[in-house]
Amino acid sequence: MRLLHTSDWHLGRSFHRESLHDAQRAFLDHLVAVVRDERVDAVLVAGDVYDRALPGLEAVALFDDVLHRLADLGVPTVFISGNHDSARRLGVGAGLIGRAGIHLRTDPGECAEPVLLADAHGPVAVYGLPYLEPTLVRERFGLARGGHAAVLGAAMDRVRADLAARPAGTRAVVLAHAFVTGGEPSDSERDIAVGGVAAVPASVFDGVHYAALGHLHGCQTLAPHLRYSGSPLAYSFSEHEQRKSMWLVDLAADGAVTAERVPCPAPRRLARLRGRLDDLLTDERYTADEQSWVQVTLTDPSRPTEPMERLRRRFPHTLQLLFDPEETTAAASPSYAARVSGRTDLEIAEGFLRHVRPGADPDPDELGWLREGFERVRETADRKAELPR
Numbered sequence: 195m196r197l198l199h200t201s202d203w204h205l206g207r208s209f210h211r212e213s214l215h216d217a218q219r220a221f222l223d224h225l226v227a228v229v230r231d232e233r234v235d236a237v238l239v240a241g242d243v244y245d246r247a248l249p250g251l252e253a254v255a256l257f258d259d260v261l262h263r264l265a266d267l268g269v270p271t272v273f274i275s276g277n278h279d280s281a282r283r284l285g286v287g288a289g290l291i292g293r294a295g296i297h298l299r300t301d302p303g304e305c306a307e308p309v310l311l312a313d314a315h316g317p318v319a320v321y322g323l324p325y326l327e328p329t330l331v332r333e334r335f336g337l338a339r340g341g342h343a344a345v346l347g348a349a350m351d352r353v354r355a356d357l358a359a360r361p362a363g364t365r366a367v368v369l370a371h372a373f374v375t376g377g378e379p380s381d382s383e384r385d386i387a388v389g390g391v392a393a394v395p396a397s398v399f400d401g402v403h404y405a406a407l408g409h410l411h412g413c414q415t416l417a418p419h420l421r422y423s424g425s426p427l428a429y430s431f432s433e434h435e436q437r438k439s440m441w442l443v444d445l446a447a448d449g450a451v452t453a454e455r456v457p458c459p460a461p462r463r464l465a466r467l468r469g470r471l472d473d474l475l476t477d478e479r480y481t482a483d484e485q486s487w488v489q490v491t492l493t494d495p496s497r498p499t500e501p502m503e504r505l506r507r508r509f510p511h512t513l514q515l516l517f518d519p520e521e522t523t524a525a526a527s528p529s530y531a532a533r534v535s536g537r538t539d540l541e542i543a544e545g546f547l548r549h550v551r552p553g554a555d556p557d558p559d560e561l562g563w564l565r566e567g568f569e570r571v572r573e574t575a576d577r578k579a580e581l582p583r
Contacts, residue, residue: 199441201240201408202425206253210513217461240408241276241371306352315447382430403449434464
């Protein structure tokens with residue numbers, strides 16, 4: 195069986211205020227062409243279809259159009275909701291749409307209800323695990339406590355129990371939206387950490403033949419049966435070296451997996467330039483980047499006059515301007531933003547406690563209260579996202 199694995203479309207997203215509508219339409223055109231030309235048997239979309247819970251009309255129109263085109267090809271497609279999606283809104287009409295071969299899996303209670311496909315070698319059960327926010331789904335899985343690993347583990351236990359009751363030789367495919375240990379993140383993913391326990395071990399997916407993962411925006415292989423497709427477009431400058439693609443996966447009769455990357459069209463190159471303003475404006479090394487989307491970090495000891503205007507005369511698509519002055523004898527200490535860069539919310543809170551109480555680390559009770567506080571804030575934010583506006 196030939197599967198096309200993609201994820202993290204983020205329809206409706208912009209890139210530093212540059213519209214990506216045309217680029218996203220071009221990607222969806224490309225996806226439909228690949229499905230047709232490569233004789234794909236099923237399409238797997240592992241979450242974050244939209245960029246926000248209340249997508250704009252243009253984004254909804256793109257989604258509606260691609261649903262019709264995939265249905266017209268007669269190729270079964272399985273979608274799961276991601277942490278950016280509103281599961282309820284994405285899942286509206288799922289039963290009716292499913293009759294056209296478009297399967298929307300947004301309800302955690304349906305984790306163990308697979309989409310059943312078949313080829314010449316027998317059945318393939320495709321299980322869709324939507325993004326599982328621990329505070330919202332623990333009770334449904336009978337858990338009193340636990341983070342992402344616990345709820346995803348409980349969902350996979352249900353998957354394995356259902357699979358065990360199916361005919362011998364049934365191959366199993368799972369879609370999941372999560373941060374799996376060993377994956378490499380980038381700057382454009384929304385943090386799903388709660389108390390620093392966002393990552394789940396790869397062993398959670400033991401017992402299935404292929405896990406189509408979403409959430410991380412870089413295409414990567416954690417194991418032959420465990421892959422992220424990544425986003426089809428770059429959504430941050432941290433992705434400037436990534437080659438955006440989808441996975442074309444062949445599932446053999448015995449469940450063995452072979453996979454090939456299918457490149458996605460790029461609307462424009464990304465470039466990250468660093469140096470003094472005068473050098474960037476004159477150095478021939480940067481000629482190739484003149485039509486790229488550009489992030490510039492200026493290292494001039496003092497801030498130049500009208501730097502963005504001057505940069506855009508040579509690099510008209512300069513989108514982000516940063517300052518990192520070269521060290522001088524009067525160099526200042528690192529900014530607060532620089533000191534906390536890359537830290538989780540819990541680590542920042544721990545650092546604050548150490549700062550106001552020198553020599554005293556937070557005790558286990560305090561860490562527990564902090565984790566609980568972050569969870570409640572996230573739960574409140576998620577519930578507000580579900581409310582009509």
